[in-house]
Amino acid sequence: MKLSRYYGFHVNLTNARKGNEKGSVERSVNVVRNRSFALRYKFDTFEQAQE
Numbered sequence: 001m002k003l004s005r006y007y008g009f010h011v012n013l014t015n016a017r018k019g020n021e022k023g024s025v026e027r028s029v030n031v032v033r034n035r036s037f038a039l040r041y042k043f044d045t046f047e048q049a050q051e
Contacts, residue, residue, distance in 0.1 A: 004011050034041055043049040 001011070
């Protein structure tokens with residue numbers, strides 16, 4: 001609770017082994033990762049990824 005208050009985020013608790021409750025959260029992580037942290041995240045070769 002202290003950590004969430006300090007950084008200003010809301011804690012969203014879900015039940016264990018209930019995928020239907022976590023789907024939107026897990027999808028949000030993919031969206032943020034793909035749009036914010038990588039301009040391109042699929043490559044044809046390992047060398048292209050390193051560049």
